[in-house]
Amino acid sequence: MDAPIVKIDNLVKRYKELVALDHFHLEIQEGEIFGLLGPNGSGKTTTINCLLSLLTYDKGTVELFGRPMRPDSYDIKRQIGIVMQNIAVFNELTVYENIDYFCSLYVKEKALRKQYVQEAIAFAGLEEFTRFRPKKLSGGLLRRLNIACGIAHKPRLIILDEPTVAVDPQSRNRILEGIVKLQEAGATIIYTSHYMEEVEQICTRIAIMDKGKNIAIGTKEELKKMIKKSEIITIDLEKLPETDRKSILELPHVYQADFSDHRLTVLCSGGRHNLLRVLNYLQEQQFSIGHVYSKPPTLNDVFLEITGKELRD
């Protein structure tokens, strides 16, 4: 395996009494879309700020591209693009001028910069809005401008800190597609979010954070395998006597069966054809079956099982 592009080792960050990062470890390989998933206050943004050398930390090391990251590591900073959680653009400048300004902080050559700015505008789909000032843009377009400002200089490592907050579904999809395109073009992405669906959709590897700790890391499949639950079956029924509920509980791989509000919820751990077995039993007992749902566990289930609380608590 190649040397990691990002290596955080034993990082501790305290805000007075509050421990924001508690001996945090992380390694990210080049070419990944790495998701940092966790509820608000779990330490995602603090991790990013330590990574960028914006924040002091109490203990640990941060290495980027195999070298220690310091505030004056300008050669490393040249290869990093940052898209902040809050919009960071100048209201007095147009879309084109904003992108050109931020690009100029990395790229000095004017002709090359012009080309990069045009490509960033095309990437973000802002061609029709180049002369608009930020106040004239919708929330989604503003987010796209924020991203374009962060990636125009073609960085190798792009850090996106909750880039889809308060964005309409259409813009969100466009942003997510764009992130995948950036990865395909060779960039490594660090993507923080508390929207598990987004992280599941685009990230090749995911770290789940809680209280400043990295509580689980792996691909989404690996994470889901970490928990007992592998399938959740939900069936609408008129009634279900207690004896039948206990019989279902005795079916192979079923470890939990609950009936309430005319709905049977069956949790299975591994195995195949679990739904078929449950349906066969109910039909044999001549129950009238309503809607039937079967779904694999989500990252929220992973988070719930590991921490005992919902991801969005």
Added chain:
Amino acid sequence: MFSIIKYTWIRLIRNKTNLFWVLLFPIALGGLFQAAFSNLSSLEEFSPIPTAVVCSGDESSPLLTAAAANPLLSVYRCSSEEALAMLEEQQVDGILTIGDSITLTVDPNRSSARLNQSILQVFTEQCSINAALIKEAPAAAPALAADADFRKEVCYGRRWQDPYTQYFYNLMAMACMFTALSGIYISLENQGNLTVLGARKNCASTNKLFCIIGELIAYIGFEVLLNIIAFLFLIFVYGVDMRARLPLSLLTILISSAAGVSMGFFIGSASRRSESIKIGSVTAITLLCCFFSGLMQGNMRMVVEQHAPFFNRINPAALIADSFYCLNMLESLRRYTVNILTLVLLSVLFCLGGFLLTRRKRYADL
């Protein structure tokens, strides 16, 4: 550096708040000053005293010539009857009867003409003394007649100037000091713990000091331009008499604007308070400095000079206003040079302080 300066200029041109405070507000206030003070100046103009002159003796008396030639008097030659009638009808403030001697007749019940009556009394007494001297030495008559003009304008400085022009010196000082409001943004937009823009710029591969210097150059250049426009507007549109040593006046604006911007940069860097609190603080400090330099109360600088002269030596507004005063009123440039060097020193100290406060590259909290 070029693109930092270019985009900072574009932002400043489009920033209406800055344009208002540094350009439009001084021009508007200058208009109000002009309207108010031009009336005051006209009130101080002296009108010749309407005086009836009755000749009761020699028509070629040098006293008659002296009375007619005196610019203090508006003389009506007439008979004694006509003169009394004019005095009764208040067409004249007094009657000079000139013969062997000179006598003055006034209406003692006219209190409104009391000042003019006093002047006529002094004139009469002077003429009586002169007449006695002429009797003894007739050759001195022409010289004594010429000396009868009591009004003499004395200029203690380089040239005469309307005393209310000092308010315009203070107005320019205020305009230069208001550039501090824009200087705040240099610190706000380069500090990672103050704004998201600052954090984004701190992540870039351009050195922070390089960004700050570029923005300082852009801000100072732009504010100088606005202040020069305001200054030229005062001179050429309002006709304010401040055009003496114009190149040095422009140099004063350059250095004063630099002092203002750097003061804003320093105050902006000094704490983590919000943008609005910093703007409020800078506005309060600026207006306080202007108050002590005499913007609101004309003699305030003199009061400070009597009780706390050192404050006048370090108050940027007082230094700026005094620099304009020196350029327009004093022959020597020594005091002006001291003022300008003090402003340069203050600018350097503010910039150094700002750099030291913003040099932190990592923050304990964002």
